[in-house]
Amino acid sequence: MTARELYLYARARLSEAGIDSPGFDASLLTEHFLGLDRPGLALHGDTVPPEEKRQGFIEAVGQRARRRPLQYILGEWPFMSLTLKVGEGVLVPREDTAVLVEALAARLDRGAQGLDLCAGTGAVGLGICSLAPGARVTCVELDGTAMGYLWKNIERYPGYSCTAVTADVLSAPKGFQGGLDFIASNPPYIVSDELSALQPEVQKEPSLALDGGRDGLVFYRAILKNWAGLLQEGGLLGVEIGETQAGDVSALFAQHGFEDVAVHRDLAGLNRAVTGVKASV
Structure with a gap:
């Protein structure tokens, strides 16, 4: 899956889980685990992340879908x-x-x-x-x-x-x-x-x-x-x-x-x- 496909997967998964802000959460997870913010995703969304990053991202999305706080997943918060x-x-x-x-x-x-x-x-x-x-x-x-x-x-x-x-x-x-x-x-x-x-x-x-x-x-x-x-x-x-x-x-x-x-x-x-x-x- 490309980075863009992973982001879209996360947004859909979180929306189905009832997360209030699925797009926002998916964006932060994409930036944290894949190293791509929104502009980066627009420019480099067709790249295929390494398997280790992909697995880490999918696991994090699953945790968020199970309602683990986004802040805990990221490990820090502004x-x-x-x-x-x-x-x-x-x-x-x-x-x-x-x-x-x-x-x-x-x-x-x-x-x-x-x-x-x-x-x-x-x-x-x-x-x-x-x-x-x-x-x-x-x-x-x-x-x-x-x-x-x-x-x-x-x-x-x-x-x-x-x-x-x-x-x-x-x-x-x-x-x-x-x-x-x-x-x-x-x-x-x-x-x-x-x-x-x-x-x-x-x-x-x-x-x-x-x-x-x-x-x-x-x-x-x-x-x-x-x-x-x-x-x-x-x-x-x-x-x-x-x-x-x-x-x-x-x-x-x-x-x-x-x-x-x-x-x-x-x-x-x-x-x-x-x-x-x-x-x-």
């Missing part, structure tokens, strides 16, 4: 200006999270120091470093598998002042110094009973990174109760939220003495992040 290592056991970085990163970074002074809680791939922490000059971020992650990806991503960007530590966000912090300029988090926020209704691909991501408890707010309460005290007066707290959680999370911020509480929307107009300023005592 986020803002970054390219992050991903795979089984870590949450896939999503464009929505850029709303949180941009909202915080826009208000940070040079050299600001803070935390990225429930860090996963490090998308939030590294994203802040990419936008806020001199930012120093400690990424906090509990799961060992996710921590492996986190360290790989930190090492990929040695120019950023970013490190990682293992800790449970649901517990009180130990060994962390206060006086922080910011705390950021994209915590688990899916209501436990709703996990089974998620897309098949999302259900293959770690439940530890998705399950926000009975009402989806468990981690927000823990962050405000246990971690917000590490902020200095005037420090910023920012969290990603589910699109229906703005009211509840904003209320929690206010209950814990945060001022200037703001809800930030994504490009689709959906509520995506909440930020607040730690008030003076």
Whole structure:
């Protein structure tokens, strides 16, 4: 089969499997496994790939048809200006999270120091470093598998002042110094009973990174109760939220003495992040 025939096979196979964007996925698989992007496919589509590449491509298409996340198959995924290592056991970085990163970074002074809680791939922490000059971020992650990806991503960007530590966000912090300029988090926020209704691909991501408890707010309460005290007066707290959680999370911020509480929307107009300023005592 030629490269063009392989691409058409992939697009048809993924369409039959119910993939939402079969052409997009087939294009990325073609580029990754056959080395041909869309312009390359137009110019060199009649070439016959080596057997090893062909077999790898067909196997990858089969995995995607079985709803393995495309990001896991490719092994990395873009986020803002970054390219992050991903795979089984870590949450896939999503464009929505850029709303949180941009909202915080826009208000940070040079050299600001803070935390990225429930860090996963490090998308939030590294994203802040990419936008806020001199930012120093400690990424906090509990799961060992996710921590492996986190360290790989930190090492990929040695120019950023970013490190990682293992800790449970649901517990009180130990060994962390206060006086922080910011705390950021994209915590688990899916209501436990709703996990089974998620897309098949999302259900293959770690439940530890998705399950926000009975009402989806468990981690927000823990962050405000246990971690917000590490902020200095005037420090910023920012969290990603589910699109229906703005009211509840904003209320929690206010209950814990945060001022200037703001809800930030994504490009689709959906509520995506909440930020607040730690008030003076």
